[in-house]
Amino acid sequence: MAASLNEIKQRIASTKKTSQITNAMQMVSAAKLTKSEAHSKQFQVYATKVREIVTHLTAQQLSDLAAAGPKEGVNYNSMLVSRPVKRTGYIVITSDGGLVGGYNSSILKQMMTMLDEDHKNEDEYVMIAIGATGADFFKTRGIKLAYELRNLSDQPSFDEVRKIVTLATTMYQNEVFDELYVCYNHHINSLTSQFRVEKMLPISDLDPEEAESYEQEYLFEPSREAILDQLLPQYAESLIYGAIVDAKTAEHAAGMTAMKTATDNAKNIIGDLTISYNRARQGAITQEITEIVAGASALE
Numbered sequence: 001m002a003a004s005l006n007e008i009k010q011r012i013a014s015t016k017k018t019s020q021i022t023n024a025m026q027m028v029s030a031a032k033l034t035k036s037e038a039h040s041k042q043f044q045v046y047a048t049k050v051r052e053i054v055t056h057l058t059a060q061q062l063s064d065l066a067a068a069g070p071k072e073g074v075n076y077n078s079m080l081v082s083r084p085v086k087r088t089g090y091i092v093i094t095s096d097g098g099l100v101g102g103y104n105s106s107i108l109k110q111m112m113t114m115l116d117e118d119h120k121n122e123d124e125y126v127m128i129a130i131g132a133t134g135a136d137f138f139k140t141r142g143i144k145l146a147y148e149l150r151n152l153s154d155q156p157s158f159d160e161v162r163k164i165v166t167l168a169t170t171m172y173q174n175e176v177f178d179e180l181y182v183c184y185n186h187h188i189n190s191l192t193s194q195f196r197v198e199k200m201l202p203i204s205d206l207d208p209e210e211a212e213s214y215e216q217e218y219l220f221e222p223s224r225e226a227i228l229d230q231l232l233p234q235y236a237e238s239l240i241y242g243a244i245v246d247a248k249t250a251e252h253a254a255g256m257t258a259m260k261t262a263t264d265n266a267k268n269i270i271g272d273l274t275i276s277y278n279r280a281r282q283g284a285i286t287q288e289i290t291e292i293v294a295g296a297s298a299l300e
Contacts, residue, residue, distance in 0.1 A: 005284065008277040012270055019266035025099070026259035032154045033190065033252040039155050040187075040245050047242055054235045055206050057228060077225070078173060079203050079232045088119070089126045089146075089177035089201075091168060091240065093184035093247040094134035096151055100251055101258035103185060103193070104133045110195050111183055112141075126177045128168060130161075130244065146171070156248060158241055165237040172201045173233070182243040187250035191257060200239050203232065 058080060092111055094104045119125050126146050129135040135148040149164045172180055180201040185193040199205075220227055 005277065005280050008273055008280060012273045012277065015266050015270050015273065019263050019270065022259045022262040022266060026256055026263060029252050029256035029259055033249065033256055035155055036245070036249040036252050037187075040249050043242055043245055047238055050235055050238055051206070054231060057224060057231065058206060077228050077232050079169075079201060079236060082202050082204070083175075083178050085178045087124055087126055087177040089128065089168065089171065089180040091128045091130060091164075091180070091182045091200075091243075092134045092138075093182065093244060094129070094131035094137075095251045096132040098133075099258060100254040101261070103251055103254035103258075104131075104137075106195055107183065107185055108134060108137050114183075114197070126171070128164065130164065130247075146176075152244075152248070154248065154252070156244060161241055161244055162237075165240040166233075168240060169201070169233045169236050172236075182240055184243055184247035185250040185254070187246055187253055190253045193250040193254060198239075198243060200243075201236055203236060 058077070090111075092107065094107055098104075115125065122143065127138055127143055129138060129145050129148045130152065132150045135145060135150065138145060147164055147167055149161065152160060168180060171177060179199065181197050182200055183195070183197050186196040187193055
């Protein structure tokens with residue numbers, strides 16, 4: 001019985017230490033989540049303004065393409081024109097480590113389902129992975145990666161991801177693939193995220209009816225087309241970067257939720273072990289009293 005009591009005491013002590021660690025990790029994830037949400041809101045201000053400018057500059061081209069397709073003699077930007085899809089590009093965003101609950105598994109499971117349903121073989125798609133978990137997952141299954149990016153910071157700057165987002169837009173322009181999707185978990189709130197597949201290229205989320213009119217039109221130097229050749233790739237890169245920021249926010253939320261669940265479970269285990277300890281201790285005391293009474297009776 002004594003050995004059993006000591007064992008229960010050790011389990012209680014070790015579980016308390018575990019709960020202290022998970023509680024600390026929960027608070028760290030909560031702090032990261034707060035910073036990431038603020039970062040995401042700041043980026044949205046920039047993204048909204050860039051979208052307004054791009055929509056205004058491309059309004060006529062967008063109207064033509066939506067109405068009857070490309071007109072002869074008009075130089076449409078390649079990032080606005082859909083072309084026959086021979087290969088599809090995917091950027092899959094996961095975390096670099098674990099302790100984030102089902103964050104990664106939900107992304108990877110749905111990605112594999114999508115690949116199986118939409119493609120006959122690996123020649124029909126190009127895979128780019130952000131996050132060690134996704135990169136290792138695809139490599140283990142023999143899926144080749146065109147590029148991988150690991151060890152992103154908690155609040156990634158554009159400079160950190162510049163190479164991969166520039167690579168993605170360049171590959172599209174060079175017709176390595178004919179459309180590009182970013183697959184990640186979208187942050188809804190601290191408890192909820194949602195798997196999202198967003199089409200980034202060709203740029204199709206702009207609505208010409210949203211274009212604002214100005215009393216004074218822009219003056220272009222050297223030309224509208226030359227400016228769009230520079231601006232549209234930057235706009236596409238900003239969309240990809242926004243998805244990365246969103247995914248990081250969802251990751252921190254998942255980490256916070258997972259650590260809270262672990263802490264709550266540890267507290268429940270401590271409560272159950274404490275009850276078991278008290279029962280075992282009470283049983284030991286009762287046994288000792290019984291032995292003393294029996295001994296006293298034998299002496300009479």
